Amino acid sequence: xxxxxRICLGAIVGVHGIKGEVKVKSFTAVDKDxxxxxxxxxxxxxxxxxxxxxxxxxDLLRVKIKGCDDRNxxxxxxxxxxxxxxxxxxxxxxxxxxxxxxxxxxxKTTSGADIATVNAIYNFGAGDLLEIKMNDNGRLEMLxxxxxxxxxxxxxxxxxxxxxxxxxxxEDGESSLES
Numbered sequence: 001x002x003x004x005x006r007i008c009l010g011a012i013v014g015v016h017g018i019k020g021e022v023k024v025k026s027f028t029a030v031d032k033d034x035x036x037x038x039x040x041x042x043x044x045x046x047x048x049x050x051x052x053x054x055x056x057x058x059d060l061l062r063v064k065i066k067g068c069d070d071r072n073x074x075x076x077x078x079x080x081x082x083x084x085x086x087x088x089x090x091x092x093x094x095x096x097x098x099x100x101x102x103x104x105x106x107x108k109t110t111s112g113a114d115i116a117t118v119n120a121i122y123n124f125g126a127g128d129l130l131e132i133k134m135n136d137n138g139r140l141e142m143l144x145x146x147x148x149x150x151x152x153x154x155x156x157x158x159x160x161x162x163x164x165x166x167x168x169x170x171e172d173g174e175s176s177l178e179s
Contacts, residue, residue, distance in 0.1 A: 006041070006083040007100050010034050015075055016057055020068040022077055023060040024051075027099075031061060037089075040082040049082060051089075097153060106159040107132050118160065120146070 014023035026034040050066035062078040068074055099121045107116035116132040119140060128145035143149050143162060152161035
């Protein structure tokens with residue numbers, strides 16, 4: 001199964017206790033539902049994990065993985081992304097997107113100039129931010145993922161339109177992103 005046919009539903013970010021429980025950051029709409037998608041795979045697709053949510057540890061889930069019965073084994077899983085086949089996920093309403101569908105899209109201006117590519121998506125608590133890589137010099141910029149800054153998303157044709165941006169050049173010596 002290739003990468004476009006899978007979606008990352010979460011990541012193992014730590015361990016809990018000595019009996020193999022892991023802490024998981026879930027990316028699902030309802031975080032505790034991460035175990036409802038059946039066995040999940042690592043990014044390479046060569047390992048499967050049967051999960052059972054057993055509790056919470058602050059903002060993270062405490063998860064038991066079948067076959068992981070000690071802390072040492074659990075520690076080797078830290079950093080593992082948990083992927084599900086796209087076919088198991090619900091269709092999204094209009095104006096909602098899976099992050100995996102946005103990464104790699106071209107960023108165009110309203111005049112059609114191709115200026116960047118979506119490199120990554122982050123959310124630090126105040127909404128999604130797009131990290132875009134500028135075509136002219138490879139510089140990385142952050143852009144709020146809102147209608148004001150990204151009025152058009154065209155997954156089918158592989159681009160987004162970005163507006164209201166004034167990227168300073170490196171020669172300007174100013175901050176890169178201004179609005």
